[in-house]
Amino acid sequence: MTHIRPVAPTDAYFVAHLVDELLTELLNGELEPADRVSIAEAVLSQTSRCFGYVALEGESPVGVILMTEGVAIYAGGAFGQITELYVRPECRSGGVAAALVREATKFGKERGWKRLDVGAPDQPRWARTLAFYLSAGFVEVGPRLRLDL
Template sequence: MRIRPVAPTDARSVAHLVDELLVELHHGELEHADRVSIAETVLTKTSRCFGYLALEGDSPVGVLLMTEGMAIYAGGAFGQITELYVRPECRSGGLAAALVREAARFGKERGWKRLDVGAPGQPRWSRTLAFYQSAGFVEVGPRLRLDL
């Protein structure tokens, strides 16, 4: 396994991994969207979107994407993990933790004081919450959204 920075040319691979993540999160239900096109747009925003792709040989098996936010409470710039997914057959081997370590290293280089992530709903995804806590994240409460 190797981990490398994600590039705009990875849009198709990233879109397929994010599709797999969404199918898992939504009990097999997946709303139709042209995620390849969305990934192409997102990944070209190289000053706003960052990430890493995990590969087994040449085959993508995991992805971590993040964006940079700004907030006074965060001390200025901070990172937000937007997607983190490792294919089931590659889990429990430390790959997700390695992706998070790369994200943390990247964030420190950019001067971020923190890296935030939203964990999926509990208690169904308690294993995900436990993973983030074992990686050093501290639970700060639920996150909500307003669709615009």
């Protein structure tokens, strides 16, 4: 049975490994080396800016959702942004991602967020991911771009 609980700074090791799996999958295994455990420790220690939940099967982590808070006029004030959402392949289609999104939605409402945003990966390759978000009630608002600083 899957158990969902809030993420804690002490979860950095396995959160880093889950995010590594996510990035490896998204980037076709061409993942640039990085000390993601140290990065996860730094990110998760920012408890006023980083929020999330982990999904556990027994004691084994099988999924994670991480969010950050933003504020914008177009969003009507405070809003959440999903920065990472990952469920191990063997646990997909079992409701784990949906449970993580439900917890994130509940958390956002409690914080007074007006919306929860997420960037979907490239289409059409990740059509199943887009379909998941649409089935969870998200609506498409256009592509997201970035500028590396």
